Amino acid sequence: MFVRVTTDLAYRATSLGELGIASDSNQKVSLNEFTYKKGTEIYGEKEPAEYVYQVKAGAVRSYKLLSDGRRQIGAFHLVGDIFGLENGSEHRFTTEAIVSTTVRLIKRRSLEMMAESDPMVSRNLLSMTTDNLQHAENHMLLLGRKTSLERVAAFLIEMDRRLTAAGVIPLPMSRRDIADYLGLTLETVSRALSRLHELDVIGFVGSDQRQIVLVNRRQLARLDLQN
Amino acid sequence: MFVRVTTDLAYRATSLGELGIASDSNQKVSLNEFTYKKGTEIYGEKEPAEYVYQVKAGAVRSYKLLSDGRRQIGAFHLVGDIFGLENGSEHRFTTEAIVSTTVRLIKRRSLEMMAESDPMVSRNLLSMTTDNLQHAENHMLLLGRKTSLERVAAFLIEMDRRLTAAGVIPLPMSRRDIADYLGLTLETVSRALSRLHELDVIGFVGSDQRQIVLVNRRQLARLDLQN
DNA sequence: CGGAAATTTGACTTCCGTCAATTGCTGTGG
DNA sequence: CCACAGCAATTGACGGAAGTCAAATTTCCG
Numbered sequence: 001m002f003v004r005v006t007t008d009l010a011y012r013a014t015s016l017g018e019l020g021i022a023s024d025s026n027q028k029v030s031l032n033e034f035t036y037k038k039g040t041e042i043y044g045e046k047e048p049a050e051y052v053y054q055v056k057a058g059a060v061r062s063y064k065l066l067s068d069g070r071r072q073i074g075a076f077h078l079v080g081d082i083f084g085l086e087n088g089s090e091h092r093f094t095t096e097a098i099v100s101t102t103v104r105l106i107k108r109r110s111l112e113m114m115a116e117s118d119p120m121v122s123r124n125l126l127s128m129t130t131d132n133l134q135h136a137e138n139h140m141l142l143l144g145r146k147t148s149l150e151r152v153a154a155f156l157i158e159m160d161r162r163l164t165a166a167g168v169i170p171l172p173m174s175r176r177d178i179a180d181y182l183g184l185t186l187e188t189v190s191r192a193l194s195r196l197h198e199l200d201v202i203g204f205v206g207s208d209q210r211q212i213v214l215v216n217r218r219q220l221a222r223l224d225l226q227n
Numbered sequence: 228m229f230v231r232v233t234t235d236l237a238y239r240a241t242s243l244g245e246l247g248i249a250s251d252s253n254q255k256v257s258l259n260e261f262t263y264k265k266g267t268e269i270y271g272e273k274e275p276a277e278y279v280y281q282v283k284a285g286a287v288r289s290y291k292l293l294s295d296g297r298r299q300i301g302a303f304h305l306v307g308d309i310f311g312l313e314n315g316s317e318h319r320f321t322t323e324a325i326v327s328t329t330v331r332l333i334k335r336r337s338l339e340m341m342a343e344s345d346p347m348v349s350r351n352l353l354s355m356t357t358d359n360l361q362h363a364e365n366h367m368l369l370l371g372r373k374t375s376l377e378r379v380a381a382f383l384i385e386m387d388r389r390l391t392a393a394g395v396i397p398l399p400m401s402r403r404d405i406a407d408y409l410g411l412t413l414e415t416v417s418r419a420l421s422r423l424h425e426l427d428v429i430g431f432v433g434s435d436q437r438q439i440v441l442v443n444r445r446q447l448a449r450l451d452l453q454n
Numbered sequence: 455c456g457g458a459a460a461t462t463t464g465a466c467t468t469c470c471g472t473c474a475a476t477t478g479c480t481g482t483g484g
Numbered sequence: 485c486c487a488c489a490g491c492a493a494t495t496g497a498c499g500g501a502a503g504t505c506a507a508a509t510t511t512c513c514g
Contacts, residue, residue: 144410183371
């Protein structure tokens with residue numbers, strides 16, 4: 001479904017480069033691309049982890065559900081990000097394409113084999129896992145102790161850092177997604193954004209009122225209490 | 228300060244065993260023990276990470292602070308647990324002894340060197356980091372989406388698994404610590420425990436009313452909504 | 455263009471936090 | 485051994501930040 005297989009060597013080099021493998025590597029890995037339509041699942045929690053993914057275009061959410069439907073998004077994966085990297089053999093989140101999303105696939109097995117032989121790959125695997133851990137640790141502080149305004153400010157700062165184009169943040173995700181990431185309701189997120197708008201901390205781009213926000217970084221940073 | 232250096236080989240073997248190093252390893256590592264008094268800091272956030280620690284006796288909390296004093300405890304480290312393992316060179320949490328606590332110390336540098344030469348050590352480092360990540364991921368769900376009763380139930384289940392002695396959970400930490408771990412106030416934790424007591428889900432051991440709780444596991448599990 | 459979906463906004467509720475008083479426990483010193 | 489100081493925990497009364505429910509408005513997309 002929505003498959004596009006590629007053996008483009010340029011892709012292979014770049015993708016593996018992220019994992020610390022020299023582009024002239026003669027290791028054989030199966031590498032190809034898939035495109036997922038908006039809203040479709042990439043993999044489910046507890047499914048066997050056969051692939052590791054890198055976002056080439058689009059955006060992905062990964063989340064856990066409680067039995068009654070409450071959802072917690074653990075991370076958004078944007079262009080360039082690698083996700084689906086598990087140490088055990090099972091995925092610990094469900095992931096879905098937020099918008100139409102193209103990913104590169106790397107077979108987990110081949111990655112494991114490369115890690116065995118190449119300590120550089122192994123080290124980068126650890127480094128990536130540590131980055132994820134650090135993000136989760138900071139997010140625990142946000143979820144456990146920050147107010148709604150602080151959470152939304154922190155979210156905008158994070159997205160500004162990760163996907164800004166000259167002061168404009170083209171958010172791919174809905175208010176509900178933001179809410180489930182921040183441990184709030186969509187109404188509370190909307191109210192916080194309105195408040196930030198009143199305070200002239202953020203603005204909205206002319207016609208496309210929703211998805212794009214313009215930032216006044218200085219004030220925003222003051223609203224998110226770090227450390 | 229409260230130092231006790233040891234070169235006991237049995238300690239060395241056990242400690243390194245946790246990291247996947249054969250006990251007959253002829254690698255040289257500096258290994259010794261420290262005892263920290265109740266309430267004292269082991270290391271601070273942003274300090275250089277010189278050592279990795281293993282709890283030999285006692286209990287440790289690791290936390291982050293916001294500038295106005297709000298605290299989020301990310302994890303409790305109990306007997307046998309390894310903590311202070313960072314990939315970068317800085318600690319990402321402050322850690323303190325909850326009660327009088329003895330830890331084993333392993334020099335970070337020597338661990339890194341062993342990981343270079345031994346892929347088994349390297350793999351176990353990754354495995355431990357992944358375990359921490361998994362804990363943080365589950366805790367994000369708790370902090371973002373669970374009610375106070377669900378949080379306290381989940382906490383008791385976790386502690387039951389980690390430090391129970393035949394149905395009795397000898398909690399080393401205060402209500403405030405539990406609250407800062409669960410993203411609540413100590414009053415809310417106390418009320419939740421009282422509620423669980425009324426519901427005959429938990430009981431308290433005779434004289435020592437506070438620190439020890441007795442469990443009725445079945446009902447408790449029903450109160451914590453998993454997945 | 456029109457219906458569906460997303461977002462905003464308002465009114466009201468609720469769960470948890472805040473503040474305060476009380477009780478219970480621990481440890482020290484007379 | 486007991487008294488008392490000091491801290492931890494419980495309990496109650498009240499308030500507020502965020503949640504719920506609902507309606508209006510805007511945007512999206514076929």
